[in-house]
Amino acid sequence: MTQPPHDEPTAQSPEELREQVENTRSELGDTVEALAAKTDVKARAQEKAGQVREQVAGVAGQVSAKAADVAHQVQEKLPGTVKDTAARAGERARDKATEAGRLWEEKAPEPVRRQAARSARLSRDNKRTLLLAGGGATLLWMILRRRKK
Numbered sequence: 001m002t003q004p005p006h007d008e009p010t011a012q013s014p015e016e017l018r019e020q021v022e023n024t025r026s027e028l029g030d031t032v033e034a035l036a037a038k039t040d041v042k043a044r045a046q047e048k049a050g051q052v053r054e055q056v057a058g059v060a061g062q063v064s065a066k067a068a069d070v071a072h073q074v075q076e077k078l079p080g081t082v083k084d085t086a087a088r089a090g091e092r093a094r095d096k097a098t099e100a101g102r103l104w105e106e107k108a109p110e111p112v113r114r115q116a117a118r119s120a121r122l123s124r125d126n127k128r129t130l131l132l133a134g135g136g137a138t139l140l141w142m143i144l145r146r147r148k149k
Contacts, residue, residue, distance in 0.1 A: 053119050061134035
């Protein structure tokens with residue numbers, strides 16, 4: 001058994017010794033729990049994946065809203081044949097997005113697909129809130145960007 005450090009007093013009675021042992025056990029338990037949490041790579045990875053998903057969903061909403069707005073503005077200004085070309089380009093973009101979604105379903109690990117599906121469901125259920133938040137963030141970004149100039 002090791003001797004206690006010289007700056008710490010030793011227990012004067014068996015009760016004090018029991019109390020010190022119990023405190024040490026409690027501290028050791030807390031330390032073991034903290035180490036276990038740090039070594040739980042799967043939980044940490046899932047937490048990080050959730051954060052990234054939220055960021056991607058936010059950015060995707062902003063980009064989608066902005067792209068739809070720009071596409072609408074462009075279509076209003078273009079002559080008929082160019083509008084047709086723009087429509088075909090939009091169809092191709094949808095096809096590519098569909099293909100990307102299919103590849104995602106084939107290649108992504110099952111837990112990630114389940115979580116992504118859950119996030120997509122939440123996004124669909126809260127579409128108005130997400131669009132308002134995305135529009136507000138875009139507007140704020142544009143105002144701040146304009147002030148910097």
